[in-house]
Amino acid sequence: MKEEEKEKIRTKAFEYFQRAGIVLSLKEKEDMEIADLGLNDFERTGIVLVIYVNNSRYCAKEMVLLPNQTCPEHRHPDHDGIEGKRETFRCRYGKVYLHIEGEKTENSKAHPPAGDEKYYYVYHEIILLPGDQYTIKKNTLHWFKAGSEGAVISEFSSPSDDASDIFTDPRIRRVSND
Amino acid sequence: MKEEEKEKIRTKAFEYFQRAGIVLSLKEKEDMEIADLGLNDFERTGIVLVIYVNNSRYCAKEMVLLPNQTCPEHRHPDHDGIEGKRETFRCRYGKVYLHIEGEKTENSKAHPPAGDEKYYYVYHEIILLPGDQYTIKKNTLHWFKAGSEGAVISEFSSPSDDASDIFTDPRIRRVSND
Numbered sequence: 138m139k140e141e142e143k144e145k146i147r148t149k150a151f152e153y154f155q156r157a158g159i160v161l162s163l164k165e166k167e168d169m170e171i172a173d174l175g176l177n178d179f180e181r182t183g184i185v186l187v188i189y190v191n192n193s194r195y196c197a198k199e200m201v202l203l204p205n206q207t208c209p210e211h212r213h214p215d216h217d218g219i220e221g222k223r224e225t226f227r228c229r230y231g232k233v234y235l236h237i238e239g240e241k242t243e244n245s246k247a248h249p250p251a252g253d254e255k256y257y258y259v260y261h262e263i264i265l266l267p268g269d270q271y272t273i274k275k276n277t278l279h280w281f282k283a284g285s286e287g288a289v290i291s292e293f294s295s296p297s298d299d300a301s302d303i304f305t306d307p308r309i310r311r312v313s314n315d
Numbered sequence: 316m317k318e319e320e321k322e323k324i325r326t327k328a329f330e331y332f333q334r335a336g337i338v339l340s341l342k343e344k345e346d347m348e349i350a351d352l353g354l355n356d357f358e359r360t361g362i363v364l365v366i367y368v369n370n371s372r373y374c375a376k377e378m379v380l381l382p383n384q385t386c387p388e389h390r391h392p393d394h395d396g397i398e399g400k401r402e403t404f405r406c407r408y409g410k411v412y413l414h415i416e417g418e419k420t421e422n423s424k425a426h427p428p429a430g431d432e433k434y435y436y437v438y439h440e441i442i443l444l445p446g447d448q449y450t451i452k453k454n455t456l457h458w459f460k461a462g463s464e465g466a467v468i469s470e471f472s473s474p475s476d477d478a479s480d481i482f483t484d485p486r487i488r489r490v491s492n493d
Contacts, residue, residue, distance in 0.1 A: 158336015160407065160445040190403045190450060190471055195373040197403065197471035225368045225375065229338065267338040272368060293368055293375035293471060 157230035157289035175310035202283035210280035216301040221275030224294035228265035232284030256306035328363040335408035335467035353488035380461035388458035394479040399453030402472035406443035410462030434484035
């Protein structure tokens, strides 16, 4: 993705943080991560991240999903003798359609990006509104999508190591070299 | 503290959460912890807490300090074979005067509650405004005080076990039986 395009997305994401009442430092604004996951389809599949802290004991970040944007299906396995990441998502703004392993939700509200259904296996849907949260166990497949107003989500978790994430979609590269 | 008084404080704290743009669930509002630490001096010394999540791997909470209120000096030691708590304070609203071990700050802005100076040993002052954060190592003495507008602080940390906290003031009982 071109730097100019990234800058536009950062500006847009920043507006969502403001709507959620979240104040960021100048450095956090600059370091905002635009994760397109190597799919080059950011409007539909991707996420914006601000890492507050990620040390050997815990991690906290904020995430923005643009309207109807999906963070694609993945899990956090045990790796290198380290326990897989457990994480708590807390909706701060908008609406989040979280999908995890479990009984398929009939008449679910959210669906994977059209054409990419083959990369999505789990369909137990949990809807999070501002003030709602949900904790996802390690190694559990999950994906999540914003409603039409977008969403701001806080994540509290054990340490985060993106490189060990396993995505269902084999085209995805979590750690971009761009 | 009487339940009526606690309810008044909850209402006031809730106003601060609203100013910080933080949305709480109904249960979180009801479960809001009014910690007077057994001192019966809440306006000057105490804190309001909302625990989002506290499991075996990480913890996240929100805290409110009323104007000029102090959370008194304490540390989180190793205990029962468990490593002492590491924690990151992030200011969301107002101003926080955090004091930790280290070189004494000349002309510091905040002071311990008058008359209680003998229970305060550390005077390295760090000022946190909205968007600022600071990580405190385990077993490090610290205390923190709000400015005249009060403060809302997010805490991200390793697991929290209040019973193992060690306060400098021997009158303090962290886990109240009230």
